[in-house]
Amino acid sequence: MKRFFRNIIFMAMAAIAATGCHFLEVEQVGKSDIEGYFSEPAAVTAAIYGLHNLTYGLLDKYLISYPEIAGDEVVLRTTEATWDLYQNYATTADDEVGAIGYLWKNGYQVINNANQIIDHVPALVKEYPNDADELNTCAAQALFIRAYTHLGICLAFGQNYTFTPDASHLGICVITHALSLNDSPERQSVKEVYEQIVTDLEESLTLYPESYVFNKFLPSPLASEALLARVYLYMGDWGKAAEYASKVIAKTELTRRESYAAMFNAMSAPANDEMIYTVNGQKQGSSMYKLYWKKEPKARPSSRGTDLIPEGDIRLDVI
Numbered sequence: 001m002k003r004f005f006r007n008i009i010f011m012a013m014a015a016i017a018a019t020g021c022h023f024l025e026v027e028q029v030g031k032s033d034i035e036g037y038f039s040e041p042a043a044v045t046a047a048i049y050g051l052h053n054l055t056y057g058l059l060d061k062y063l064i065s066y067p068e069i070a071g072d073e074v075v076l077r078t079t080e081a082t083w084d085l086y087q088n089y090a091t092t093a094d095d096e097v098g099a100i101g102y103l104w105k106n107g108y109q110v111i112n113n114a115n116q117i118i119d120h121v122p123a124l125v126k127e128y129p130n131d132a133d134e135l136n137t138c139a140a141q142a143l144f145i146r147a148y149t150h151l152g153i154c155l156a157f158g159q160n161y162t163f164t165p166d167a168s169h170l171g172i173c174v175i176t177h178a179l180s181l182n183d184s185p186e187r188q189s190v191k192e193v194y195e196q197i198v199t200d201l202e203e204s205l206t207l208y209p210e211s212y213v214f215n216k217f218l219p220s221p222l223a224s225e226a227l228l229a230r231v232y233l234y235m236g237d238w239g240k241a242a243e244y245a246s247k248v249i250a251k252t253e254l255t256r257r258e259s260y261a262a263m264f265n266a267m268s269a270p271a272n273d274e275m276i277y278t279v280n281g282q283k284q285g286s287s288m289y290k291l292y293w294k295k296e297p298k299a300r301p302s303s304r305g306t307d308l309i310p311e312g313d314i315r316l317d318v319i
Contacts, residue, residue, distance in 0.1 A: 034178070038120035041131040048138040051113050052218070055145050056279045058106045060287045062099040063152045065299075074299040100156075107153040108175065110145065115178040117142040133209040140207035144219035147200035148227060150174065154193045161235050167191035194235055201228050216275045222251060223277040252276065260314045 037043050068074050121139040125132045150172070158171040171190035179185070201224045208221050229244035255263050255273040263273045281288075291298050301319055309316050 034116065038116070038124070041124055041128050041135055044117055044121060044124060044135055044138045047113070047117050048141055051110070051117065051142060051145060052279070054106075054110050054113055055149070056281050058103075058110050058149065058152075059279055060281055061106060062103050062287075063107070063149075063156075065288060065291055066099040066103060067155060069299065073302055073305050075302045077298050103153060103156050107149050108173070110149045111175050112179055114142040114146040114149070115175065118146070119178050133211065136207040136209065137212060140204040140224075141219040143200045143204040143207070144224055144227070146176075147197045147204075147231075150193060150197050150200075151227075151231065154190060158190050158193070161190055161194060163190070167194065167235075194231060197231055198228065201231070216273075216278050217280050219277060222248060226276045248276065257314050261318045264318075 038047075069076070118139055121135050125135050128135070154172050159169055161167050163169050167190045169190055170187055171193040172187055173185040174188050174193055174196045175185060176196065204219070204224045205221055212221065214220050214222060225244045226248045229241050229248060232238075232240035232244065235241075252274055253272060259273065263275065306316065306319065
């Protein structure tokens, strides 16, 4: 595992350099070390856009499709042999080139890059107070992404929160600082994983400036509240789940029936739609698109999900 996390560190350094070069218009950024790279606010801005790019790659690859397939939420086309392995849990412990390996490897790459931003913002805020709002916004978004990624990996590699009465069963490695070559993190309990997720989301809410303008294509205070509602629901804390869900409902109207399909199918979705956090992958990968392509889908919704939707619901009409 130590060798694996060393690889993550090198990938994180390479990803920051690669995603930042075109944005900063600086040559040979990769030759500088991490501390030198994060010496000015522009580096954080570049790094956060690089982090969004990595996050999309994680989501598009397997973070969304794997649990839907493994959880029998979809019916696969008979020719989908590879996905069929995941639906039947017929993979091996050393799977590194499929969903299991990529979720772990790419997930911690995202987390380590988020940590680089979170670790360096406080010092930059002190040195560049005029840029504090922008820097704190980047840190808040990195905290949201770190929480969301920890949750996704834990759901894939650990049992649900209530599997044991005190959630003491094995979860995943909780990584809250940029890893060094000598680090050898160990898996922690699911309770500890969820505690860190809640801490990250609550801290993110304190960092957004009052002037922050909501953007559904980026993490936001609304996205943090929505994810907190979901996390507390998984934890069985119904009071907290209802509290945060009510906050989100009070701020977000549901999309009107006549605009519902356009919300998913058009890049120029209705301005007043119900989306809280959506990742734009128009010019990125297309794994999810190929899996659910409406003209020739590899996977279709199973009755396990559609049976829960009442007759006449718009969601049934657009499947």
